[in-house]
Amino acid sequence: MSNQIPVVIAGAGVTGLSAALHLAEAGVKKILIVTGSSIPTSMTAPGMLSGGQRDNFTRVAAAHQTDFAKTIWLFGDRAFDLTANWARNQGVPFSNCRRLRLIATPEELTEATIAVREMNAAGFTSQILSDKKLTASPWARALGPRILAVQDDGERGGWIDTHTMCRKLRLAAETNPAVQFIDGTVENISGYADPDLSVTIRGPESQSGDKKLQTIKTSSLIAACHLAIGDLIPSLKSALVSSADQWLSTSGPLDSIDPQSPWNTPGIAWSAFHNHEWGATQPNGTILLGGGRILRKWAGFEATESKVEAKISKYIVEQTKKSFPNWRADCEPILEASGLDCHPCDELPVVGPMYGEGRILVATGFMGQGLTLGFYSGFCLAKLLMTGRCDELPRRLWPERLRSLPDQE
Ligand SMILES: Cc1cc2nc3c(=O)[nH]c(=O)nc-3n(C[C@H](O)[C@H](O)[C@H](O)COP(=O)(O)OP(=O)(O)OC[C@H]3O[C@@H](n4cnc5c(N)ncnc54)[C@H](O)[C@@H]3O)c2cc1C
Structure with missing residues (x-):
């Protein structure tokens, strides 16, 4: 060169x-x-970090076969590791705790059970916490009855100060x-x-x-x-589809009753209800919440612009309250933003x-x-x-x- x-x-x-x-x-x-x-x-972007892929393993495997799901999952894990190492070396505020998927429907539980099995067979860490296992886990106490189970993908979740x-x-x-x-x-x-x-x-x-x-x-x-x-x-051009999404940062903690709750640790990245709700715990005790694309026209796909919509912020907050009943209910957003992301057609x-x-x-x-x-x-x-x-x-x-x-x- x-x-x-x-x-x-x-x-x-x-x-x-x-x-x-x-x-x-x-x-x-x-x-x-x-x-x-x-x-x-x-x-x-608000700074939620995930290893693997945002979608569950089964989604990727169904679309691209299990062997390739393993390859792309590894790509996501390596991306997470490289970014985390760089952030640590550069002194960029970064927290790393857990990647959790909150399961709110029996159909999701069936899918998550298969996802965990396939992930384990492919060599990735993941487990389902349900029934007695969930009740015995420290995650359960802060969760509302809406949450039937938790898929715990290990330490592949985090938050970074994007700015x-x-x-x-x-x-x-x-x-x-x-x-x-x-x-x-x-x-x-x-x-x-x-x-x-x-x-x-x-x-x-x-x-x-x-x-x-x-x-x-x-x-x-x-x-x-x-x-x-x-x-x-x-x-x-025809392969790159836009998608509108929005997020807000608001006061925490997720569990205001138990200060020792693991949910009050920074660097937990979670999603719920097939990724339509997502969030992360931030280091200063605040939380990041996003999602609600399903309330937009065509679920936000092919949008030409993205605005913060009050009904979506309300939805995100209401859903979070259902998942975390101990979260203080009187919180106003500290920051709200929206943007267009890029979803390739495949x-x-x-x-x-x-x-x-x-x-x-x-x-x-x-x-x-x-x-x-x-x-x-x-x-x-x-x-x-x-x-x-x-x-x-x-x-x-x-x-x-x-x-x-x-x-x-
Ligand atoms: C609402 C929302 C929330 C998100 N949340 C997260 C999250 O929590 N975690 C996460 O990991 N990701 C998140 N993302 C995705 C993430 O923000 C993007 O995938 C990522 O920022 C893309 O980075 P980029 O450098 O490829 O593009 P950009 O950061 O968009 O940079 C592209 C740059 O190219 C410039 N440009 C455009 N045309 C030209 C041209 N012709 N010549 C030269 N320059 C040009 C633009 O001006 C722009 O500055 C989110 C996205 C959205 C919309």
């Missing part, structure tokens, strides 16, 4: 910044990050001599028949209303621009080189897990670019699997 021709990265969220830092670490001397014109989704994570990543890139930032958006890619690609970058609007255009030669382009990858690489992240043009690499579609999966994908793409292979990145995540989708051009 030439030291004169830069690697260009489109997007300065967790994925783009991680790719830049891992490339610099591997010895690339010239990296240009084009920042984009909107606030990265990474900056507004500090993004700030530290950005600072590390800004102070790395190999990395330069350009304000603007990558608007066009050309030069496919040339030794180097060309990217056209549109700068921010000047006071006179002009937007400067510049064209830069690049050895490779990493597209880390979330949903906007579909605008840059039209053949991926519910697998899209990470790897583009078919037909290996100099363009993409990473998106992390379905609520981008803080870890985006960070890890940045590492994987950097390794792939530098060494020509990355065994940690399952080939089935490469965009080549989407080749038969209709082009939107």
